[in-house]
Amino acid sequence: MDSISWKFTSSGEFSLKTAYALACSSIDPILNETNNVHALDLRWIWKLQCYPKMKMFIWQCIRKALPLKTSICARGVVINIVCPLCASGVESFVHLFVECLAVKEVWTALNIHPLSWSRDQCVSKWIKDHASRKDIISMDISYGATFIFGLWEIWLGRNALVFENKAFNPILIRKKTVCKAAEFVYLNCNPSTPNASSVFSIGWEAPPVGWWKLNTDGSCQGNQNLIGGGGLIRDSNGNWIHGFIKFLGEGNSLLAELWAICEGLNLAKHLGCIRIIVETDSSAAVNLINSKDCELPFWISLRQK
Numbered sequence: 001m002d003s004i005s006w007k008f009t010s011s012g013e014f015s016l017k018t019a020y021a022l023a024c025s026s027i028d029p030i031l032n033e034t035n036n037v038h039a040l041d042l043r044w045i046w047k048l049q050c051y052p053k054m055k056m057f058i059w060q061c062i063r064k065a066l067p068l069k070t071s072i073c074a075r076g077v078v079i080n081i082v083c084p085l086c087a088s089g090v091e092s093f094v095h096l097f098v099e100c101l102a103v104k105e106v107w108t109a110l111n112i113h114p115l116s117w118s119r120d121q122c123v124s125k126w127i128k129d130h131a132s133r134k135d136i137i138s139m140d141i142s143y144g145a146t147f148i149f150g151l152w153e154i155w156l157g158r159n160a161l162v163f164e165n166k167a168f169n170p171i172l173i174r175k176k177t178v179c180k181a182a183e184f185v186y187l188n189c190n191p192s193t194p195n196a197s198s199v200f201s202i203g204w205e206a207p208p209v210g211w212w213k214l215n216t217d218g219s220c221q222g223n224q225n226l227i228g229g230g231g232l233i234r235d236s237n238g239n240w241i242h243g244f245i246k247f248l249g250e251g252n253s254l255l256a257e258l259w260a261i262c263e264g265l266n267l268a269k270h271l272g273c274i275r276i277i278v279e280t281d282s283s284a285a286v287n288l289i290n291s292k293d294c295e296l297p298f299w300i301s302l303r304q305k
Helices: 016-023 043-047 052-062 069-074 093-099 101-109 123-131 143-164 170-188 253-270 283-289
Strands: 136-138 212-221 226-234 240-250 276-280 300-304
Touching: 043 052, 052 123, 052 143, 093 101, 093 143, 101 143, 101 170, 123 143, 136 143, 143 170, 170 253, 170 283, 212 253, 226 253, 240 253, 253 276, 253 283
Parallel strands: 212 276, 276 300
Antiparallel strands: 212 226, 226 240
């Protein structure tokens, strides 16, 4: 007597696990091969050091869910599949992120080289190999973080060209990649330290005789990411020398802190200051400025307060 059975389980009974694997193309519906399930284990994506939206982007890349022109065409939509960046190739994943001449300029400017690609290599392995690297490139930013943010900014730059007719500028893409990667690393990836009781001075401490002290603060408010900053300069007796407050446009909290410091230093220079201590409550700004890739004049002492 004939009966209905589910061919993807040994018992013949339907299971959501095998149905999901089939929907994700982990099982060959003809050969009933299930040995590819482990190869598609993508749990490593959710452990990457980047923003959640970028993890979803990486997942889309690997699942071939990114709306590239070749993918859209494969779904039956009549569309020009030429790469919008270089106009000399078909916009596939490999071309857009590896072979495109404009994108190669971005990778070269970032000083990373994810350009090796063998035709039998899968997207998942290629991304994982580069995104998981921990070696430091500059400003305490790892190769892997730079690679992930680079992929993301290349995709945003491509979309800006396609939908807003904005030119794809490799140097600008490089700057955005480094800026956003540095912000994420300094704000989110600081190693955790065990809780310990400490005593901190919360009062203002006068600078040494002959020195001035600049205290700054930045702020980012509203859905439009409007930023501003301010600060004041005092001498070794605590006397007020000068102060400022300024609207700085659009950005993020780290950018606001850095611009406030910059504006304060420009003010001190205008006032003829020859020795100044900068004090800020942003440890991210302090770590970034004091990193080995950021040089300050010898007479500036920067510390967190």
